[in-house]
Amino acid sequence: MPRYDYRCRACGATFEISRPMREAADPAACPQGHDDTVKLLSTVAVTGRGGSAPAPSAGGGCCGGGGCC
Numbered sequence: 001m002p003r004y005d006y007r008c009r010a011c012g013a014t015f016e017i018s019r020p021m022r023e024a025a026d027p028a029a030c031p032q033g034h035d036d037t038v039k040l041l042s043t044v045a046v047t048g049r050g051g052s053a054p055a056p057s058a059g060g061g062c063c064g065g066g067g068c069c
Helices: none
Strands: 003-008 014-018 037-039
Touching: none
Parallel strands: none
Antiparallel strands: 003 014, 003 037
């Protein structure tokens, strides 16, 4: 289930809530009971195995063999 980060504008607390994607836009009250909250933009880092980028293919280009544009 996705986690969404929020910040309370009233007290400044940051918190996260796990909820289904269909409820992503629903309002969220802070743990202190305030209703004036804003959903924060979360960033996700995705890496491959070993944390390095895959080696480029021998063909190169967007189609793996060139001649696509």
